[in-house]
Amino acid sequence: MLQGFMRNIEPLNVMSESAVQQVHEGILRVLEGVGLNFLQAEALGLLKEHGCTVDFESMRAKIPGELVEQSIQNTPSTFDMKARDSKHDLCIGENRLYFLAGAGFRIVDLDTWEARPATQKELDDASIVSDALESVHMVADTAPYTDIVGVPPAMTSLVDIASHLRNTTKITITDNGNDLEMFHIRMAHAVGVDILGFVGSSAPLTYDEDSCKAMLRYTEAGFPIFLISSDMMGGTGPATVAGSLVTTLAEILAGIVLIQLSRKGTGVIAGDYTMPLDMRTGHPCFCDMASALHTAAFNQMMRTYSIPSFSNCPGMSGAKKIDVQSGYERSMSTLNAAVSGANLIVLHGSVYGEYTYHPVCAVLDDDIATWTGRLIEGFEINDETLALDLIEKVGPIPGTYLDKEHTRLWWKSQQFIPKSADRTTYPEWIKTGKKSALDYARERTEHILKTHRVPPLDEDTDKALDGILREAEAYYRNKGLI
Numbered sequence: 001m002l003q004g005f006m007r008n009i010e011p012l013n014v015m016s017e018s019a020v021q022q023v024h025e026g027i028l029r030v031l032e033g034v035g036l037n038f039l040q041a042e043a044l045g046l047l048k049e050h051g052c053t054v055d056f057e058s059m060r061a062k063i064p065g066e067l068v069e070q071s072i073q074n075t076p077s078t079f080d081m082k083a084r085d086s087k088h089d090l091c092i093g094e095n096r097l098y099f100l101a102g103a104g105f106r107i108v109d110l111d112t113w114e115a116r117p118a119t120q121k122e123l124d125d126a127s128i129v130s131d132a133l134e135s136v137h138m139v140a141d142t143a144p145y146t147d148i149v150g151v152p153p154a155m156t157s158l159v160d161i162a163s164h165l166r167n168t169t170k171i172t173i174t175d176n177g178n179d180l181e182m183f184h185i186r187m188a189h190a191v192g193v194d195i196l197g198f199v200g201s202s203a204p205l206t207y208d209e210d211s212c213k214a215m216l217r218y219t220e221a222g223f224p225i226f227l228i229s230s231d232m233m234g235g236t237g238p239a240t241v242a243g244s245l246v247t248t249l250a251e252i253l254a255g256i257v258l259i260q261l262s263r264k265g266t267g268v269i270a271g272d273y274t275m276p277l278d279m280r281t282g283h284p285c286f287c288d289m290a291s292a293l294h295t296a297a298f299n300q301m302m303r304t305y306s307i308p309s310f311s312n313c314p315g316m317s318g319a320k321k322i323d324v325q326s327g328y329e330r331s332m333s334t335l336n337a338a339v340s341g342a343n344l345i346v347l348h349g350s351v352y353g354e355y356t357y358h359p360v361c362a363v364l365d366d367d368i369a370t371w372t373g374r375l376i377e378g379f380e381i382n383d384e385t386l387a388l389d390l391i392e393k394v395g396p397i398p399g400t401y402l403d404k405e406h407t408r409l410w411w412k413s414q415q416f417i418p419k420s421a422d423r424t425t426y427p428e429w430i431k432t433g434k435k436s437a438l439d440y441a442r443e444r445t446e447h448i449l450k451t452h453r454v455p456p457l458d459e460d461t462d463k464a465l466d467g468i469l470r471e472a473e474a475y476y477r478n479k480g481l482i
Contacts, residue, residue, distance in 0.1 A: 004371030035062035040212035079267030085169035102350030103143035104357025125165035176214030203236035224267030287329035311337035312346035
């Protein structure tokens with residue numbers, strides 16, 4: 001099983017206990033008084049059967065507080081997932097932090113910074129790099145690329161997942177919409193792995209038909225759910241952090257109710273992808289301070305509920321290049337999510353929002369993730385690490401710790417050694433070509449693609465995936481989507 005990073009420091013709280021209770025009461029008021037739209041008859045029927053007030057004409061369900069509280073209790077605080085290689089199995093929840101590779105509609109050119117569709121090889125290469133990076137613990141749905149040369153849009157998610165299953169032995173998140181989950185479930189069964197089924201609400205306060213069907217299908221198949229809310233503050237949610245926290249969590253808890261009614265005990269990891277709307281331009285404000293506060297508050301609420309949480313905003317920078325802005329936005333957002341208690345953080349590889357991606361960025365993000373993970377693991381305090389006997393022995397100047405066994409034993413575990421940063425002296429930097437971190441990351445990416453080998457699927461399983469892809473293509477062609 002992948003250990004990930006264990007949080008050994010006290011998590012950051014941005015709200016008092018009374019504020020947490022006030023937010024929770026506000027959520028229940030919205031769920032009981034306003035309700036949510038569930039745009040699918042089966043979901044509405046299930047909710048009505050368990051005591052919700054349902055208007056089938058408006059397709060709205062009002063959910064009693066008792067049912068919400070019961071559903072929270074029925075959601076496990078941890079759940080295990082089986083990967084293609086057992087060393088990549090996961091245990092989601094409690095104090096463990098994992099990282100998820102990000103997404104991008106297109107690949108970005110590292111010289112011109114212009115975007116273009118990715119090739120199948122570039123898609124496969126991105127999967128291979130994710131497999132090689134130790135700080136990537138999971139790979140995402142419809143990622144990294146959703147614009148692939150020669151692949152119809154209706155098929156890109158399935159082609160992505162097939163690439164993941166073939167080119168990494170790590171667990172993948174799968175998508176929904178237009179019945180994609182039917183084929184994702186079959187692909188997972190063919191390979192013999194667990195998948196995390198993606199379901200997202202539609203702000204404000206709605207689950208569309210595709211999301212409802214996906215929740216019921218994934219739970220019926222026995223797979224856990226990756227449940228996300230993505231309000232746009234000032235657009236699809238209130239402009240205040242507190243108000244948008246209420247609507248975001250109302251959507252999340254309503255989804256949890258439906259999931260637990262469908263299959264009690266289903267694992268859920270609940271995610272926040274809330275950010276402000278830039279009122280000057282109408283564009284989302286990626287990695288904004290308000291997003292960071294919202295993320296921290298969301299994580300605190302999910303810790304209160306003992307339900308695993310993930311943070312989607314850290315990987316979504318507003319920078320169009322891999323530059324200083326990209327580095328500080330992603331690093332600060334990642335650190336905020338980690339110290340506030342996230343169990344999963346979306347980070348590696350996304351350059352601008354979810355529009356561009358490059359594996360070289362994922363290699364740079366490996367350093368951000370590992371630095372952050374090491375920080376939340378904290379440090380040991382015991383007789384050996386306090387080194388009191390050694391301090392007394394060395395004494396003042398001219399004493400030194402450089403030649404001591406204690407230093408040889410401990411220095412590597414106490415420091416963080418980046419794999420892409422430039423840490424040469426200035427004269428060395430001049431002599432070696434004035435390389436930047438981006439240069440080193442490009443070299444490391446090339447080395448990974450030349451040397452890293454992923455165990456192939458057996459021939460029968462590989463053929464089974466091809467068969468499922470052919471059936472899916474025929475299905476979507478018959479629906480007029482290809």
